[in-house]
Amino acid sequence: MAATQTRHDAHTGRWLRFQPDGTVAPVGSRFPRPAWEDAASAATRQGSAFLEIPAGLWWLGDPAAPLPPLSDLAFAAPADPPWCAVVTGAAGVPGPPRR
Known part of the structure; x- marks a missing residue:
């Protein structure tokens, strides 16, 4: 078989x-591969403030910011195929500006 x-x-x-x-x-x-995977990968190209994580994207604010350690909980959040999660900020990094 x-x-x-x-x-x-x-x-x-x-x-x-x-x-x-x-x-x-x-x-x-x-x-399983979520429908949003290609868009998430495209958002993390060189010079981007986004980092790809299992659940979607992590906005770090500054493309030159040091990468967070793999022990950070953002790397532990599982993917939910219908939704692309966006995590903002990190310890010691300001979040996105409010409008």
């Missing part, structure tokens, strides 16, 4: 899908 399998690749941080015919295809950085 052939089946499609999916597993996480620790080297790339991406999920891989293994097909019965032997082909392997990257699926994304979250599984």
Whole structure:
């Protein structure tokens, strides 16, 4: 019996899908892949104040700010596929300006 399998690749941080015919295809950085994943990845390009986290995006305010430690709770919030969470600010970093 052939089946499609999916597993996480620790080297790339991406999920891989293994097909019965032997082909392997990257699926994304979250599984199941939420519809907003590509937009979240695009928002974190170089020079952006956003950092990609499992639940969505983290706005750090300053693209030159040091990256928070991986022990920060923002990295522990799980993805909720219908929604892209946006976390704002960090310890010692001011939040977004109020308008």
